[in-house]
Every structure is written in structure tokens, then in C-alpha cells.
């Protein structure tokens with residue numbers, strides 16, 4: 001069983017914000033260190049060997065998400081992956097075309113789409129998902145109502161960042177595929193958190209972080225593109241491409257994988273992290289974290305004035321849980337108070353004008369962390 005001491009997290013802070021930047025266990029950081037040392041012992045030899053090493057890492061990643069290694073590349077983070085997609089569609093679409101999204105997207109990615117679309121006269125339309133949010137089927141219908149004959153791309157998160165809602169992407173990808181609309185999924189919160197099988201999803205582009213719920217080092221993420229589309233998507237950074245072909249995995253990998261000299265140790269650590277997750281009996285780690293998230297939900301919901309973010313309560317299957325705080329809450333003050341007075345790191349802010357609290361649970365979370373949070377929130381709001 002994993003313990004908090006398996007991570008580097010400070011023991012004087014109740015850490016309930018895994019969702020923002022993850023947390024990496026010591027053994028995985030040790031593995032990363034081994035890669036860094038190997039590189040620095042003979043950098044030129046290492047970079048000569050790099051294409052084969054990257055292929056091995058992509059094979060493990062692909063196997064974990066139901067994909068083929070030649071259809072994905074490692075990227076530094078999902079902001080980068082989303083930018084590759086938004087830039088490409090900005091080039092491919094024409095004035096008046098529409099990109100449809102939701103108003104629950106992660107700010108940086110939303111901003112990227114907005115900028116690329118505005119530059120090309122493409123309409124960027126945000127379907128409003130009300131909250132408290134309805135059932136998944138209803139969310140799919142709400143989004144779909146905004147589809148027009150001009151809709152060319154649908155960009156949505158698998159799990160939303162501000163509200164921790166699992167969007168019905170299976171249904172949305174199916175409808176989009178049938179309607180000739182390309183889908184770009186921001187799966188930042190999915191790998192290591194919920195099941196992911198790209199072989200059945202029918203998405204066109206899927207990008208996600210490993211450094212959140214898979215607990216890999218910061219700077220490890222992937223960009224997967226369906227074989228029919230991958231060679232139409234140009235890289236954001238033009239490097240050697242197929243002038244120096246990498247490993248016979250085709251132009252997509254050649255163009256997107258080698259982006260000049262950079263730290264590749266987070267990518268190379270992924271196979272170790274995947275087998276470490278297996279060794280930890282990951283389903284039981286997840287089950288325990290989901291239980292703690294549901295305890296947090298139960299405790300917070302018992303505090304007068306706090307409301308659920310879903311009409312029928314929170315999605316019980318996630319390790320992130322969000323609640324609406326009383327309208328009068330000064331969120332900046334509350335966040336500061338929780339950290340300085342109670343040593344609790346948790347997301348508290350106003351989002352779309354509503355005061356929200358988002359709590360994340362993972363292998364390092366304990367029942368006493370949740371009790372401390374509930375107690376502190378109760379004290380603050382009374």
C-alpha cells in the first residue's frame with residue numbers, strides 16, 4: 001500500500017490539490033534521475049540511442065491507452081498538445097467555419113483556441129453547461145444543440161478542470177464522427193484516473209498529461225492523432241523532421257517527436273511508471289482515492305450553504321470533487337485562510353462568478369486529510 005511518505009510532499013501541509021500539478025513518488029523520481037545520469041555520462045551517445053529509447057517509451061504508453069506507438073508522440077504537457085491541434089485547424093479551416101467547445105474548459109487551452117480562431121475568422125462557440133450540472137446524457141444534448149452545418153471541430157475536456165465533471169465524450173465522439181465533425185479531446189485528467197481506450201473512443205485527436213494522475217515527472221504528456229488525420233497536422237516547432245528520420249514510424253512521429261535538445265527524461269520514465277502502477281494494484285489505489293473523494297463530498301455537503309455541482313450529486317467515480325460554496329464567500333480570503341491558518345492546499349476560487357472548492361484525492365491522501373478539510377471549511381463558514 002502506498003503511503004504519503006512514498007511522495008516528497010511536506011508533512012505539515014494537507015495536500016488536496018493533486019489535480020493541478022500532480023505529485024510524483026520518490027521511486028519514479030529516482031528512475032528519472034537514472035535517465036538524467038545516463039544522458040549526462042555520455043550525451044552524444046545518448047542522443048544517438050534516443051530514437052530507440054523513445055520508441056520503447058511510446059510502445060508502453062500506447063499499450064496503456066489502447067493505441068499504436070506510431071500514432072502518438074510525447075509532448076511536454078497537454079497545453080502543448082491542444083496548441084498543436086488548434087494551430088492545425090486554424091490553418092485548415094476557413095472564415096466562417098465554427099469550432100464548438102464548452103464553457104468548462106481549462107483557461108489556457110480555451111485561450112489557445114480562441115486566439116487561433118480569431119486570427120483566421122473562425123467562430124469559436126462555447127456551449128454553456130449549467131451548474132449544478134445535469135446528467136451526462138443531457139450534457140451531450142446541450143452541447144449538441146450548438147452544432148450547425150458550419151461546425152467543423154468539437155473541442156472538449158474528458159474531465160473538466162474547474163468543475164471536475166466527466167463529460168460524455170464517448171457519445172459526443174460518436175455523434176461527431178457520424179456528422180463529419182473532427183473531435184479534439186483534452187484528456188488532461190484521464191490517464192491513471194479513469195479507464196481510457198483510444199481504440200474504441202472514435203476521437204480524432206486526444207492529448208493528455210501523464211504528470212497528473214499517473215504520477216510521472218512534470219513534463220510528460222502525449223498527443224495521439226487518428227491515422228487518417230495525423231499526417232495533416234503540422235508540428236508547432238519545425239525541427240529536423242524526416243531530414244533525419246527517427247525510427248521508421250512515419251512522418252508524423254518524425255515531425256513531432258524530435259523538437260531540438262530538450263529534457264526527455266520525463267518521457268523515458270513513463271514505462272517504469274506504468275509498471276509501478278501495476279505493482280501498486282492501481283485499481284485499489286483508485287478505489288480508495290474515490291472513496292476519500294466521496295467522503296469529502298459527504299462531509300462538505302453536510303455544511304449549511306454548500307451545494308453539489310451536479311444536480312444529482314457528484315459523479316462518484318472520480319478522484320476530484322467540486323462543490324459550490326455559499327454565494328457570499330470571499331474565495332481569495334478563504335483560500336488564504338485555509339493555507340496560512342490551517343495548512344490546507346485545496347482549490348478555492350470564483351469561476352464564472354460562482355464560488356467553488358475543488359478537492360483532489362490520490363494515493364497520498366488519508367482520511368484525516370479529509371476530516372481536516374471538512375472541519376476547517378465548517379469553521380470558516382460558520
Ligand SMILES: Cc1ncc(COP(=O)(O)O)c(C=O)c1O
Nearest residue numbers: 020077078079106157161186188
Ligand atoms: C483540463 C485541463 N486541460 C489542460 C491543463 C493544462 O495542463 P498542463 O499545464 O500540464 O499543460 C489542465 C491543468 O490543470 C487541465 O486541468
